[in-house]
Amino acid sequence: MNIHRKLMTGAAALALGLGVGFSPALADNIVFWINSPLASSPDAPIYAELKAFEAETGHTVELQPVAHMEMERNLTVAMSGGAGPDVMALDIAWVAGLANAGLLMDLTEQTAPLAEGYQKGPLASGRFEQRQYALPLYTNNVALFVNNKMLADAGIDKAPTNWEEFREAAIAMTNAEKGTYGLTFGGSRTGAFQLYSFIWQNGGEVIDDEGKVRVGEPESVEAVEFLSSLYTEHKAMPDSVLTANSWDEVNAPFIQERAGMLVSGDWAIAALKNGNPNLDWSVHPLPVGKQAATVIGGYNLAVNANTSVGDASWQLVEWLTGPRSVELMGKYNRLSAAAGAAAPEAIAALPEEIKPFMEQADAGRARPVVAEWSQIHSEVFGTVWDSVLRGQPVADVMSKADAQTKSIMGQ
Structure with missing residues (x-):
């Protein structure tokens, strides 16, 4: 009411x-x-x-x-x-x-x-x-949450600051016997929201300021390949990445100390404090690719x-x-x-x-401000993320997404 x-x-x-x-x-x-x-x-x-x-x-x-x-x-x-x-x-x-x-x-x-x-x-x-x-x-924007103990136990003395360090940390904290993973991530639309920062960090675009659709360009494809490979190749994400459609589901492996890193916004802070008051964690700017960027x-x-x-x-x-x-x-x-x-x-x-x-606020990027964005996010990028996680070739998926987005935009 x-x-x-x-x-x-x-x-x-x-x-x-x-x-x-x-x-x-x-x-x-x-x-x-x-x-x-x-x-x-x-x-x-x-x-x-x-x-x-x-x-x-x-x-x-x-x-x-x-x-x-x-x-x-x-x-x-x-x-x-x-x-x-x-x-x-x-x-x-x-x-x-x-x-x-x-x-x-x-x-x-x-x-x-x-x-x-x-x-x-x-x-x-x-x-x-x-x-x-x-x-x-x-x-708000998204940053990197790190389990300090898991990172130290993996032999890493500082939070990752670039993509290579991010990949290495995710793999190092993954242990199949212990049931631990380097990174918890969302599925479908939630995962797509987390994905946009990485596309921009690699110099890619979704829809540029002139309204041109650029989903299928190499920079965007490379970013999706980099992030999805942490699951498909390195098994550094739990299987919940396939079904986690709410932030509570994304947060859960981090709160339970089964995942060492989380990409999320300041809305996660209260959830972590309430979910596991004894959790030893810290927040850091997103690891930088070719350039700094974070979805706002x-x-x-x-x-x-x-x-x-x-x-x-x-x-x-x-x-x-x-x-x-x-x-x-x-x-x-x-x-x-x-x-x-x-x-x-x-x-x-x-x-x-x-x-x-706030330290990375200058790198904040708004999602494309186009009337069709809700449809593109839900029907195109939610499907993109699900498809690549289930093993479909990234280049093929992104090419199809590019065509779908252009169709929705009337291009």
């Missing part, structure tokens, strides 16, 4: 009621849908932040938390009917589809003077067909194209995603996408397990 909570400070209410300080004609109520983890309790940091916004602007905010699995569907249904919230939090993968459907307000003119205030990768995730439709509320995730804020309170809604988006987001997201142990969050002093203030994610 969605929770409805109207936030209004006493000072703002008095000012609005008496016409002192703020003009009632200029004060609006903004309905705001947010992903529910950010509003999980009455004392969640977002509530205090919205009270500060109300006190500053005179607007009021009606906050409605929505579960991640329900958000995209609920938004599409409501907004297609001309309803829905004024401001909404969007997984970055949803922006292109909603913008293409004409459901999001074009924020290009408002955001242009502010662009330097955001990290490039997260900012790009809110852009569709060279127009800006969303700004980043927070960002996170949530953006956008405005409903049908809102009747557009100016107030834009003010809320600017407020929550601007410099104040560094402190706000810090209260959640999440990464702000503001440029200032990547400053050395800001990184130094982060918890140790969070620092590596």
